[in-house]
Amino acid sequence: MRYDKSGSFEGLVKLHQDQVLNTCFRFVNNRDDAEDLAQDVFMEVYNSIDSFRGEAKLSSWIYRIAVNKSLDFVRKKKRKKRFAFVLSLSGFGDKEKELQLPAPANPHTDLEQKERIHILNQAIDLLPENQKVAITLSKYEGFSNKEIAEIMGTSFSAVDSLIHRAKNKLQKKLHHFYEKHL
Incomplete structure (x- = not known):
């Protein structure tokens, strides 16, 4: 089953936006980041809707995208934190902030x-x-x-x-x- 593009994408967003936003928030624990991620999720859905094969429900596919984007964000954030920690050990960065x-x-x-x-x-x-x-x-x-x-x-x-x-x-x-x- 493929998604019928004649349906309103706006309606699709309205139907799933709250749960996508909440899903993203549960992973990133920051409202602004979650909103940005939710927007990215729906951009991905819009750009990839033709590749939706219908093997699972459309909502499952959308939430999988939300989970993947959220996990990617968390991974990138952890890499940045590790890099900042290494910099602080080498004498760079604001040590007072890190020690609070x-x-x-x-x-x-x-x-x-x-x-x-x-x-x-x-x-x-x-x-x-x-x-x-x-x-x-x-x-x-x-x-x-x-x-x-x-x-x-x-x-x-x-x-x-x-x-x-x-x-x-x-x-x-x-x-x-x-x-x-x-």
């Missing part, structure tokens, strides 16, 4: 919740890429394992296993944090 510690936790509930979310996001970022994608699409975006399998181009059982392993790793990584804070 986060502000101490505020006893207010709202700030505690934000800290928990931040810690969780950091732990998710440390997961292997395929586990990170699966757990993000499942728990943050609400996709079913079947939909995730289509997006990731893998089997249902592989997605089930990825999510299970991701949960176990997160539980181990976060165990000490929650022991201290609960």
Whole structure:
């Protein structure tokens, strides 16, 4: 099944833009970057729609593009951070900025919740890429394992296993944090 170009591309964007934006945001944790990525996703969809073969749902194809673009962005950002770190070791860069510690936790509930979310996001970022994608699409975006399998181009059982392993790793990584804070 091929996409019918006579349909409104604007309608396609309206239908998927919020979820694409949220998907991108879950990977990059920055609203401006997520908006830029979402725009790139729809440009890619527009330019590549003729290559859509219909082996999966159109929405799965679109979210796969969103995940790939987000992961590419994160990889590039990590390379830049490593490069900046190497520069700082060699005496270049602003060392004061790099050595700043986060502000101490505020006893207010709202700030505690934000800290928990931040810690969780950091732990998710440390997961292997395929586990990170699966757990993000499942728990943050609400996709079913079947939909995730289509997006990731893998089997249902592989997605089930990825999510299970991701949960176990997160539980181990976060165990000490929650022991201290609960």
